[in-house]
Amino acid sequence: MQKLGDFKLPHFFNYPPYFTLQPVRDTRNKQVQLWKELILDYCRTQKIFVVGLEEDFPLFSNPVVERSLSHEAREAFLSALVSEGRAEWLDKGHRKCLILWHRIQEWADIILSFVKDNGLEDSVMTVEEIRSGTESRGTELHGIDRTILIRALRLLEQKGKLAIFKGTSTDDEGVKFSL
Amino acid sequence: MAGKWLETLQQTSSGRPVFLENEIECSLVSAVDLECDELSDFPSLKSGLLILTTHRLLWLPPDSSTSSTSSAVSLPLSSVSQIFSSKKSLKSMFHSPRVRFQASLNPGPRSVAITIVMRGKGDCDAFLGKFWENWRARAWEKESESTRSGRGGDSQSGSGSANVSGGLYTREGAVRMVGVSGILRKEQEMWESTDKSLQEAFLDLNALMSKAKEMVMLAEKMRQKLLTGSNSQTGTTNDEEMGSKEEMQDWLLSVGIISPVTKESAGALYHQQLSRQLADFVRIPLERAGGMMNLIDVYCLFNRARGTELISPEDLLRACSLWDKFDVPVMLRKFDSGVMVIQNKSHSDEEVFARIKALVTKPDALRTGISPSDAAMTLGIAPGMAKEHLLTAESKGLLCRDISPDGFRFYINLFADINTDDVYLIKDHSMYATWVRVASASS
Numbered sequence: 001m002q003k004l005g006d007f008k009l010p011h012f013f014n015y016p017p018y019f020t021l022q023p024v025r026d027t028r029n030k031q032v033q034l035w036k037e038l039i040l041d042y043c044r045t046q047k048i049f050v051v052g053l054e055e056d057f058p059l060f061s062n063p064v065v066e067r068s069l070s071h072e073a074r075e076a077f078l079s080a081l082v083s084e085g086r087a088e089w090l091d092k093g094h095r096k097c098l099i100l101w102h103r104i105q106e107w108a109d110i111i112l113s114f115v116k117d118n119g120l121e122d123s124v125m126t127v128e129e130i131r132s133g134t135e136s137r138g139t140e141l142h143g144i145d146r147t148i149l150i151r152a153l154r155l156l157e158q159k160g161k162l163a164i165f166k167g168t169s170t171d172d173e174g175v176k177f178s179l
Numbered sequence: 180m181a182g183k184w185l186e187t188l189q190q191t192s193s194g195r196p197v198f199l200e201n202e203i204e205c206s207l208v209s210a211v212d213l214e215c216d217e218l219s220d221f222p223s224l225k226s227g228l229l230i231l232t233t234h235r236l237l238w239l240p241p242d243s244s245t246s247s248t249s250s251a252v253s254l255p256l257s258s259v260s261q262i263f264s265s266k267k268s269l270k271s272m273f274h275s276p277r278v279r280f281q282a283s284l285n286p287g288p289r290s291v292a293i294t295i296v297m298r299g300k301g302d303c304d305a306f307l308g309k310f311w312e313n314w315r316a317r318a319w320e321k322e323s324e325s326t327r328s329g330r331g332g333d334s335q336s337g338s339g340s341a342n343v344s345g346g347l348y349t350r351e352g353a354v355r356m357v358g359v360s361g362i363l364r365k366e367q368e369m370w371e372s373t374d375k376s377l378q379e380a381f382l383d384l385n386a387l388m389s390k391a392k393e394m395v396m397l398a399e400k401m402r403q404k405l406l407t408g409s410n411s412q413t414g415t416t417n418d419e420e421m422g423s424k425e426e427m428q429d430w431l432l433s434v435g436i437i438s439p440v441t442k443e444s445a446g447a448l449y450h451q452q453l454s455r456q457l458a459d460f461v462r463i464p465l466e467r468a469g470g471m472m473n474l475i476d477v478y479c480l481f482n483r484a485r486g487t488e489l490i491s492p493e494d495l496l497r498a499c500s501l502w503d504k505f506d507v508p509v510m511l512r513k514f515d516s517g518v519m520v521i522q523n524k525s526h527s528d529e530e531v532f533a534r535i536k537a538l539v540t541k542p543d544a545l546r547t548g549i550s551p552s553d554a555a556m557t558l559g560i561a562p563g564m565a566k567e568h569l570l571t572a573e574s575k576g577l578l579c580r581d582i583s584p585d586g587f588r589f590y591i592n593l594f595a596d597i598n599t600d601d602v603y604l605i606k607d608h609s610m611y612a613t614w615v616r617v618a619s620a621s622s
Contacts, residue, residue: 008603010597010602010603011603011605011611011615011618011619012593012597012602012611014618015590015593015614015618016548016581016583016588016590017548017579017580017581017590017592017593017594019581019583020579020580020581020582020583022579022580022594023573023580024573024574024576024579026576026595027576027579027592027594027595030594030595030597030599031594033599034594034597034599034602037599037602038602041602066583066584067581067583
C-alpha cells in the first residue's frame, strides 16, 4: 500500500478518475465524500491546519499515476468541507483554507480538560504558552494553529470560563482561567 | 379487401407504396374519395391519399382510421379510356372539386365512370392536367416496347417534332427526371433530339446507354440476391467472399432511389411522404451500422441515393421528426450533447452497456481505462457515436471519467464500491477488489 510520509493512503488514491471532478451527481457525491474523509484524516495525522490551494499540497497530486487535482476540483472539495463546518476559508479569494478536523467546540473542550489535567484552574497563561509551552507538550494543543486557538478561547470566554487580556510588556495576549 | 374491381397495392413497412420498375410519382393529393356509381359492390374508398404516377393511380387509406376496412388499391392508367374535363357550372362551385374518368375494370368488359372527389385542399386543375399528361404519355407502353426491341429501334421520334418524341417527354416539366434512372432518361432524350447524322456517329454511345440501364437492373437484382444470401447463409462463406460481398453491397446501396419524393410531386404532403421514404431507405444501412447512425451520415447516404433532387438538412430533420406520428421501425434520438442519431426502435441501450462493461472490465482497461476510439473499434461504430454511448453509460453510473494530459478516458465506476466509513476496506468479490488486485499487480 502506498504511503505519504507515515500516512497510509487508501487504494483508490491510485484510481485515476478519483482526480477528475465527476460530472454525474451520484458519482460526484461519493467522490466528494471520499475526498473530505481523506483530507480530514491526513490533516489530523499530519497536524496540518491550513491548506493553500495554490501551494503544493501532497494529497492533491499522485505522481504514481501522474494525476493531480485541478484548481476547480480542489476548491470543490474544500468548499464541501466548509459547508459542513469542517473548514473555513481564510480569505475571500478562497486561496487558503483552515481545516477543522476538530470543530471549535471540540477544541474548547480539549482546552478545558488540559486545564483540569494540569491543575491550572485559577492560573494565568499566555496564548503562546498554551501552543508551545512545556505543559502542552504531548497533547493535541501542542502546535495548534493560533487562529483556531484564539477562536476556541473566545468561545470559552463567552461562557465565562476564562478572560482574555492584553499583556502589558509583550504583544502576546494573556489568559486567566476561572473554572 | 379491394374487391374484385381494383388491384391490391403493396406497401412498404412505413406505408409507402411499392412502385413498379421505372414508375415515378407525379402528383399527390390527400383526402380523396374514389366513387363509382355504376357498380354497387365498388369498395368504399374514403378520404385517402391519391398518388398519380407515370403508370398508375394509387389510393392509400388514411393513417389514423384503424377502423377503416379499405386497403390500398391501384388502377393502371392503361385501363383508362377517357378523362372528362371538369364542367364549370354553378353546382360545381359548392361541391368538392371532382375529376371523372372512364376506365375498364377487371374483370369484365364493361367500362365504368369513376369519380375522384377531392375533399382536401388539393389543386384540382393541376391534378387533372397531370393526370391527362401522364395518361397520354403512355409510359407503360414505352416500357414494354423498349424491353422488346431495345432503345435503338425506337423510330417514334423520327419525325422530329417535340410533342411526339416519346410521349413521356412531351413538355418540359411534365414528368420529373429524377434519380439515376432520371439521368439516364434525360441523356436518352437529348440523344433522341439530335441530328440524324449524329445519331449514327454516336450509335455506340446509344448502345452503351441501354447497357447502362441493364447494369442498373442487374445491380438491383444482385443486391436482392446478396441480401437474401447474407440472411440465409451461415457457414459456407469464407472471409474473402464476405469482404467482396460487403463491398458489393456498399456499391449497390448507392445506386439510387428510382422515384424520390420531391416537393413538386408531393406538394403539401412532401415531408410526410419523404419521411416514409426515408424510413424505408435507412432500414438496411442501419442494420449494417449496428442499429444506430449519425444524422449526418444518413444525410449523405440518402442524398447520394437520390442522385438528383437533393434534400436540405432541414427537410431531413423534419422528415425524421414526423416519424413519431407514423408506425415506422426507426426513430430519431437526441443525445444530451445535442448529437442526433437515427436508431432502430428495437435497438437497446442495455445491450450496448453490457458490451461496454465487458470491454471496460478487462484487466488492461481496468488499469488504463478506455478511450472513445477503443470503444469504437470494439463496438464497430464511429468514434463520435462511441463517445455518445460512453457518456450515456457514464450518466447511468456505469462509468466515470478521467481527464488528464493523456486525454479523455473512461473507467469502470468504482466509487459505489468504496466504503466511506472505512476508506481502507475492500469488500470481497467487489469490482473494487478486482481493480485493486489488477492495479497492485502492475505496480
